[in-house]
Amino acid sequence: MLFTVLAITTLGLATLYSAAGGHMTPWASNQALRFVVLAGGMLVLSLVPVSIWMRFAYPFYGVTLALLLIVELFGKIGMGAQRWIDLGIIRIQPSEFMKLAIVLTLARFYHRVPPMFVSAPFVLLIPAGLIAVPAGLVMLQPDLGTALMITMAGTLLIFMAGTHLRWFIGAGAIVLSMLPVAWGMLHDYQKNRVLTFMDPESDPLGTGYHISQSKIAIGSGGIFGKGFLNGTQSHLAYLPETHTDFIFATMMEEWGMMGGLFVIFAYGYLIWWGLSLAMRSTSVFTRLTAMGLTFTLFLYVGINLSMVMGMAPVVGIPLPLMSYGGSAMMTVLILLGILMSIHRDNQLRSRTPNGL
Numbered sequence: 001m002l003f004t005v006l007a008i009t010t011l012g013l014a015t016l017y018s019a020a021g022g023h024m025t026p027w028a029s030n031q032a033l034r035f036v037v038l039a040g041g042m043l044v045l046s047l048v049p050v051s052i053w054m055r056f057a058y059p060f061y062g063v064t065l066a067l068l069l070i071v072e073l074f075g076k077i078g079m080g081a082q083r084w085i086d087l088g089i090i091r092i093q094p095s096e097f098m099k100l101a102i103v104l105t106l107a108r109f110y111h112r113v114p115p116m117f118v119s120a121p122f123v124l125l126i127p128a129g130l131i132a133v134p135a136g137l138v139m140l141q142p143d144l145g146t147a148l149m150i151t152m153a154g155t156l157l158i159f160m161a162g163t164h165l166r167w168f169i170g171a172g173a174i175v176l177s178m179l180p181v182a183w184g185m186l187h188d189y190q191k192n193r194v195l196t197f198m199d200p201e202s203d204p205l206g207t208g209y210h211i212s213q214s215k216i217a218i219g220s221g222g223i224f225g226k227g228f229l230n231g232t233q234s235h236l237a238y239l240p241e242t243h244t245d246f247i248f249a250t251m252m253e254e255w256g257m258m259g260g261l262f263v264i265f266a267y268g269y270l271i272w273w274g275l276s277l278a279m280r281s282t283s284v285f286t287r288l289t290a291m292g293l294t295f296t297l298f299l300y301v302g303i304n305l306s307m308v309m310g311m312a313p314v315v316g317i318p319l320p321l322m323s324y325g326g327s328a329m330m331t332v333l334i335l336l337g338i339l340m341s342i343h344r345d346n347q348l349r350s351r352t353p354n355g356l
Helices: 002-019 028-045 050-055 057-074 094-111 121-139 144-160 165-185 188-198 209-220 247-280 284-308 326-351
Strands: 076-078 081-086
Touching: 002 028, 002 247, 028 326, 050 057, 050 094, 050 284, 050 326, 057 081, 057 094, 057 121, 094 121, 094 144, 094 284, 094 326, 121 144, 144 284, 209 247, 247 284, 247 326, 284 326
Parallel strands: none
Antiparallel strands: 076 081
16 A cells, blocks of 8 residues: 555656646655655554544544634635635645544444444434535635535445435435525636636637646657756646646656556555455444545545546645645545554454454
């Protein structure tokens, strides 16, 4: 797993080096330093006992929710959205922490709920509220992509906890009936992203520019790519956000379909590793935590790759370990650190008689 993480990050650094025209600055050097520091933190977190993660799940959720409220009141505005708290030496994005907090909190909640009460209405109200409040605050920033990730991860945990399927059918019907209202609540740029996804060629030089140029870059790479440092869409500034949201398109132009398959299989291995941890876990908390965190990683990768290939609207979700930026990298490495802690716990239980 560690080798796979290192391989993905190394390819990301090479792509950032290329996107900067063959220079380590301003992106590759900063990203490499972040990875070294955060990977060290990941290894430290892997030593934390699972009992500690469960004990501090609720406080972690409470602090993160308070930070989201602070963002709403005093947050830093950037790229048209209010998502960060500026501490001077560093800017933090609390919505990233909430992706982890919602998983840990719901896993601890269901760890204490007897199986016969999982589908009870009074029980369902609690996790529904735990999901709705932070998702609503993130929507106000506005950050539709992150709000969807929080909602989808939380919904998966409710399902995996054993909630009866009829509740999801009913909730799905309500969501469908509310779509016209939700559409009216979206910002104009969010509506344009959805309309552009449905027909990107309708405005190729306007709202459809990002998706059109991304697909051109990916397709022009062919099977083996144009070669390292030889990308044209990225180096001639046709492809926007080459170092962040659209770094996969930047990479595929130079490394081709083979490079794209390598990235997909590498992420696929990390997801398979996380799911195997969930299957081997013996407690409700560790099983749901491993499942929820692995699904969160899947959402990062699935949404970003679908977005750059024109299979989903552009929602600003970075590709973890590859896209430039510290927030997503920190979130994913903390996520992997928790999964490593669960792996260590599973090993200890397998060596102890009766799993005690």
